[in-house]
Amino acid sequence: MILARRTGLYLVLIALVALFVSPFGWLVVTAFKDNSEMAAYPVHWLPEKWQFGNFSKALTFFNYLGYARNSLIIATIYSVLITLSSAWAGFGFARMAARGKRLVFGVLLSTMMMPAMITLIPTYIIFARLGMIDTYWPWVLWGLAGAPYLIFLFRQFFAHMPRELEEAAIVDGCGYGRIFWRIFLPQSWPVLATSMLLSFTWVWGDYIAPSLLLSTDHTTLAVAVATQYVNESNQAPINNLMAAGSVLYILPVLLLFFVLQRGFVTGVSTSGLK
């Protein structure tokens, strides 16, 4: 009886996992088919001949690596800056006593609720006036400003650090800037990793900002993958190349996730709870 229930539990779990993984599995399978197998009816579940060449075709169909480099540059700039600025703000919120702090914190939390879309159109106009269209400056500015979500994450983490750390440093004549940089930051590598990973994947996945702010030549991989695998003559998407390009595009995020998933999951869940 108990054995049957246990087996049932595992069967349900395995079925669910299969269901969740299958769309990605199909994307991968599609990426290995050649044109004739794409057209085959009934559908070929697995390609008869695996076309590894699709991947190199996907990379050369347009300037794939160039777009990948753009994505990489923007995402790196943004994630490093936003992690540092968010950590610094989180440090202030967690460790400093100040009048007006609660008010500022309230504003911070309420901005988390605001729909990001509403500032989209004016942001475009403002950056256009500042001559920042088709440059990476918007990501630098956004990075410097920090993100409420990450500030919150760092604040939660820093609030748990023992007071003695700080006291000892102050007795030794350390200023708060040094305390942050030399003591708190090195101690907080799990949050640093979570923050870097989250902000990196935001930019890697973002479709809207690059498609508005960057020209077709300087845009990111997200935009290129979604728009460029199109047959010139009949405007139809070339599915097998598109699938191959998408797999290559998703892979870095999946790898990052697998490497860091424990910290990532903890980071997401602690921030979601409070």
Add this chain to the structure above:
Amino acid sequence: MSTDQASTDQSSTSRLAEAPAKPPPPSRPTDGRPRVRLGARGRQQERVFWLSVTPWLLGFLGLTLYPLGYALWLSLTDSDGISPNTHFIGLDNYKELLSDPVTRDTLVRTGIFVAAVVPTGIIAGLALAVLINRPIRGRGIYRTLLYLPAVFPPVGAAMAFKMVFDRDTGAANGILGFLGGSPVTWLADPYARYVLLMLTLWGCGNAMIISLAGLQDMPKELLEAARIDGANSWQTFRRIILPLLSPVIFFQVITGVIGALQSIMPMLLAANPSPAAVTSVPQGNYLYMINVFAQYLANGRFGYASALLWVLFAVILVVTALIFRLSSGAVFYNFEPETNK
């Protein structure tokens, strides 16, 4: 949510406020504000605090508040974002959008989408969390694989679904054909909305992780006591787990509604998301946000699109206020703030 956050904040602030001077007598009410006169350390802390929030505050003023006000002004003009002569046209944009049947249709459609996606997503996530919270071997693997779609970049997720539901080469029609059915044009009406729904639910791993954390935080004594009192598992779930989980669920409802209202997945599911494709998104998936993009990208109507966005913002405010109101009796904040431990 706000109550919870406020109390967490309060406890950490008051703890810090005690630092410079002698600890205050325990009888004294602390509301998070430093009551002691500020010494040199206190002044230094104030300075460091303001210094630490300056980058974010500047960003908030320049990249959030100013654009927000600008959006309000734009919504009162006929701006197209490019030509220099923009005219102030008062409330004309708002009058137009109110009388345009598309606004009502997209609003209703978006409402249905949110009502379908948010509760099912939360319930599915909770069910997965309960399932995975049982003593199973290899929990980490199941958890990771179920969570995986939630980390997919939106473009990647849309691409995967495009391939599965492609009319000629997709697995969905392959299965249909295998069962003897005839192929279906999934990415057009009336099926497109179900594809969108499935695509959104595919990412319910996030809800699972958040609920799972809530489940694992649950005081074991309570569950033990319920078991001793002879409660069956449904009673335990209904009377103890669910109330204790209510702040977590509440958080998910709020963020879920805000997120779903802004979904641009229909755009990414279109063959090739360009200004032209935005307008060719299937009717069933032509949500409010898609109309905003159509007005903005395809028609270049910055002013009108801004007005639409302000209406959306107002809707979000009303809906969240309503959720706060309706849930005030149903959400229990029994957790001791973590910072007090």
